[in-house]
Amino acid sequence: AVKVFQRTDEQLKSTYSRVFNSFGTIMKTDSQLQQDVCAELKWEPSINATQIGVQVKDGIVTLAGEVNSYSEKVDAEIAAQRVEGVKGLATAINVKVHGKNQRRDADIAHAAEHVLSWSNYVQPDVVKVAVEKGWVTLSGQVRWDFERRGAVAVIRHLKGVVGVIDQITIKDKVSSKLVKDDIEAALKRRAKKEGSDITVDVSGTNVTLTGTVHSWSERDLVNYAAK
Known part of the structure; x- marks a missing residue:
């Protein structure tokens, strides 16, 4: 049995x-x-x-x-x-900012302009700052995406900030084909396994990555490789 x-x-x-x-x-x-x-x-x-x-x-x-x-x-x-x-x-x-971390919008704007002026990532007077109720809006035009990401990164650590609105644009200065070829080469160098089934499409300054990965961490790896 x-x-x-x-x-x-x-x-x-x-x-x-x-x-x-x-x-x-x-x-x-x-x-x-x-x-x-x-x-x-x-x-x-x-x-x-x-x-x-x-x-x-x-x-x-x-x-x-x-x-x-x-x-x-x-x-x-x-x-x-x-x-x-x-x-x-x-x-x-x-x-929700409490106590000693609270700041007036004018103080946040002044601090934001100061840290941007000291940042190695951003050219002087390129990124503009506006603050309303603790929300910081960044605008302007930069040459590279790392400059945009660098500007957002330094602002997020300021006291009193409750959010960042990124309106920074990137100049279109090279051909879409060259960008596509460079990104595909970068994917092979940095994320060969994760990026093997990723399709790259470039239109102006917009890059679209299409495909399937196993996790968000792999998605981030592919995105980082393409930047």
Whole structure:
């Protein structure tokens, strides 16, 4: 006679906690992803993880809560995105500046212009700053995307900032074909495995990457390689 061993729901959950997708890579359950994201938030010293809630559905992570600075909000997003298995991210984190970190809009604007003038990434007087209720809007035209990203990065760490609106544009100074060829070459150098099935399309200063990767971290690697 053949004996049939019955398992409890918890045993089955443990047994099948990891499954393989069509690419042959291990996928995490939503419960495992939630645990890993929570652990990553706790591991990041710039984040007060007790203020941030984590929910996961079908690999999409939602962060919710209230933090005391815009930089902490961004750090939480970055921490969640680097967890293996995260397919997407939704953010419902509010920035509420308290106490000594509060600043007037005029003071934030002055500080923003000052740090931009000291930045190695941005040419003098190229990026313009406007501030309303703690929201900083950056505008202007730069030559390279690293200048745009550098400007946004230095602003997010200022006290009193609750958000950054990026309206910086990039000058179109080279042919689309040259840009496409350079990006495809960069993908082969920096992300050969992850970028092997990525299609590159260039229109003016807009670059569109199309394809499939296994996680948000691989997506970031491909995006970084193309920049």
